[in-house]
Structures are given as C-alpha cells and as structure tokens.
Amino acid sequence: MSSKVQVVRGEMQPWTDHTAARPALAALLSDVAPANRRTLILGPHAPQLIEAVLAHSSDVTMLVRSVSDAHQLGQDFGPCLQVIAGALDGLRSEPYDVIVASDGLDRVLGYDSADLSWSERLAAVSALAAPDAVVVLGLENEFSLLNLLDSRPTHERHGDDEWRPLHDDPTRPVSVDQLKSALPWPAEVYADFGSRTYIRTDVAAAARPGELPTRLASGALESVDVPLLSPAAEGVDTASRAGLLPSIPTGWLAIAGARPTHDIYTQTAHTIFTADENLTGWSVGLPENAPQEADSTAGSVSFDSAVVPRAVPRGVSVESVLFRLAAAEDVPGFRKLAAELGEWVADSRVIVRWDDVVYDGESFAYGVSGWVAAETVEKQDLLAAAWVRFHERLVGQHRRHPWPPWMVGDDLVSAWLGMSGIEPPEQTQATGPDTIPASTAQVARGKELAAALDAVLRTNPTVDVRTVLAEAEAAKHELFELKGHVYGLERTLGFRNKAMKTRENRIRELRGQLQRLTAAHERIRGSRTYAVSRVIFHAAQVRKPKVVARKLARRIRKR
Known part of the structure; x- marks a missing residue:
C-alpha cells in the first residue's frame, strides 16, 4: 500500500537523486534520534537510513525534490512515511522536533528555486526546526584530502545525474570551526571519511599516525574509488601528525540537540562497530545482531565479529613502525622487530595485518580487523601474507627503504620471513626456463591470502598519478639501459659478422685446396x-x- 505524495513548489521531473547505503551513519542516527518526535528527513536518503529514523518515530515526513523518487518512496514505505515532492524553499510547515539532513543542503533545491546560498538554506532549515529540535546536518568538505588529490578537473567530478547548483559560495563552511560558528545551535561534529567511518572531531584531532582513528580513516579513504595524484594514506598520516585529521575528511556531520553515544562509528564488511577512548586504549562495541560470518567476495576469507577484541590497547600500528625503520634505513631495528613479530604470531584463522596489529613498545595485540580464513593457517603462511601486504604498501607507494632494487619482490619477502624466524627455502638449480624460484614457492600461499584480503577490504585499485609518473621514469631509465644494451649487441653482432665472413672465405680457400688435392690423389692412384x-x-x-x-x-x- 502506497501513501499519497504531496507536491510543493520546486519539484523536479523527470529526475532521480541517487543515494548510497551508509550503515555506519544509520547506526549513528539510531543513537541520536529521540523517540516519538515529529521528524523531517530532508533530501535524498538511502532506505537503510530512513528505516533507522522510522524505528524511533511514527510521525516522519520526507522531502525530496524528485517526483519519481517521492512516488517510489511512497510505494516502499507506505503510510509509515509521509513523502513530499518539492524544494526546501517551497515547504511550509509547523516546526519539526527532529530534522535529519545528513545528505547536506546541496540537493534540496529545484530548477524553479531561487539561487539560495548555503547560509540562506541553513536559515530555511532553522525556520523549520523547533527551539529544542535535534538537527543532523551533513556538509561536504571542499578541502578534503580526496578532493585535493583528485586528478580529474573540477567540472568532471560530478556526473550528469548530479545537479548541484552550488558553485563558488563564500558562505559555505570549509572547516570544523566555520561549521560550528555558522550553525545557530551548539553542535557536536563528526568527521565523515568516505561514508564508512565517522570520528568525533576532537578525537580525530588528538589522533596521531598509526593510532586507531588514523588507521580507520586511512582505510575508509582508500576504499573510495577516485583517481588520485598520490596515495591517500600518506596524506592522512601527515595530517594526523599535524593534528589536522578533522580538516581532511570527505565531509562532516553536525549533530545539534543530542549527544552521540560513541566516539567512532565505522563499517567493516557488513558489520558496524563502535569505539570509545578510555585510559588504557579503546573499548570496542558491536551490535547484538552483528553477523558472525559475513559473506565475502573472496571465498577463502570472511569476517568474523567474534574474533574482534572488545578492548584494543593504546599504541600504534606495526606497519607505521616498520615504515619509520625502513625510511631511517635502520636494518638492525627492523630485523629485531621482525624477529619479535615472528615469535608473537602463531597458527590461527585470523589473518595477520601489520597495519592493524597494535604495538605499544613492548607487546603486540590484534586491532579491530576480524578477517579470518576458512581453516587454521600455519604460522609461516600468516607471516608471508602479512609481509606480502607490507611489501605492496612499502614498495608500491614508493616509500624509502634500504633494500636494493634487484632484491624487491618475492626475494625481499623471503628475506623478511627469515628475519621473522622462518627458515629460508633450499635453493635448487633451475632445470628449465619455467622453473619456479624457491622464494616464490615459499610465499605462494601468503600471496593468495593477501589477495583475498585486499579483495574483501575493497582497497581502491586505481593507480595514483605519482605512482604512474614514477613508473614512467623507471621505464624511461630501463629503456635507456636497454638501448645501450641493444647498441652493444649490434656492435658485437657486427664484429661477429665480419669474423664469420673471414672464416667463410678461409673455409672456401681450404675447400678448394682439398678439392685439388683429392683430384691429384685420384690421378696418382690410377x-x-x-x-x-x-x-x-x-x-x-x-x-x-x-x-x-x-x-x-x-x-x-x-x-
């Protein structure tokens, strides 16, 4: 049964505003939405977010500018949701106790609407809010790291299906402080990283490289499919070192009139978990209905929320420490840490990731990664998978390290395994051109696990421009060396050609002499x-x- 759609000024038809499911945001809305309050959902929102609001209130109105979207919502939710098609400036209504505009104010005007600035749109929202209303307002960050590193021109970053009238608006906030000062209510602001991780801005400002908020923010940005000029992880670490992590997210979420329960809301696979900072580290919480074995795209790897620790100690990731030691060319320190990791890792189903293993200077602990294999994996293969992923992130991002170029690849991973206490494979003589090296056979299972983990983590496969330029420079250098090699071969072939001609002439002379001697011998015998x-x-x-x-x-x- 569908509900009747009300139409106000500013509706758009034919038109569709596409939305994406944001489970972490749905969990946050469930914590801040008060029960049984008159609620307005402003702008396009995914069905999952609408359901999170409907779970707390039966009097919910939703305003979308697309008439076709409004009719579809009416059919999907029926009388539970009152749908209005039109623009923000065309809505006239009694004040609402709750206003949810997590999509922001960019898609709330129609073709016939006045060209309202962001502050004027905010004033219109404020006019619809009761004095003690709970307001959830999203804002896209123009200063986001992905926006700064996006290799596409500005006019190509939005498709034809995204009508955004805002261009150069001086009233639009571009920082946390500007957003707080622009709002007519005191608000708590969360940094939105790729719609997968939401971190309280004061917590994000205190986070440093390798700590839990920084790791979650980096992983969320790496999952966004955007062609970049350079890797996002490096920019995240630099910003966190300067205390500017809340300045570079893809957006912000301001919450006025209510205080969220947790410091961090993040999505891993199909599971949402929260994290709160305490004196010893982080307390991790998962919803009661979290799936124990979430389906994955890789078959051999799945997410098991049961293995996620409920307490994560304070510390930095092992990967950040290894990066620091490699950049400083501290091979003895690197070898010592690798040996300690080799002693700590044991046979297990949990896939080991150096970017999510916490190191406090004395001991190691698992982070919030709950990816497991179908069966128990041997220690050697777990270490191989961890070192293979580390190799991809160290060498693939062109970070500084002390190992020579001819050692990069399986040989380097095998060397790290040796540092971790794994006996090196016995070197056998190649019996043919297709003979697999011993180091390749040693890390084969680890490569499979690392590839399966990258698949389920949805790491952005787009190659950044800086990597392309570095590879082009390396290819140019290799081409120069190959040209020299070809020139040397051409000279050698020329010399050998002359020698072959000399030998050919000498052979012809000897053949003539032999023929003459044979004829003389036959005459003598007769x-x-x-x-x-x-x-x-x-x-x-x-x-x-x-x-x-x-x-x-x-x-x-x-x-």
Missing part, C-alpha cells in the same frame, strides 16, 4: 707407377721367400 709401387710394397712385406716359393710351386703342380 697410374701404372702406383700399381707397380703397390706390388713392390706387398713384396717387401714377405719375410720368408722360401715358404712362399714352395706354396707357389705346390699350386702350379696341382694345376
């Missing part, structure tokens, strides 16, 4: 002189003439 010489030769071989004479006489008498 002469009478040669026949007489052969008779004389055979006669000279007779040692007992009398015996020969008696035999000849005997034969004559017989005749």
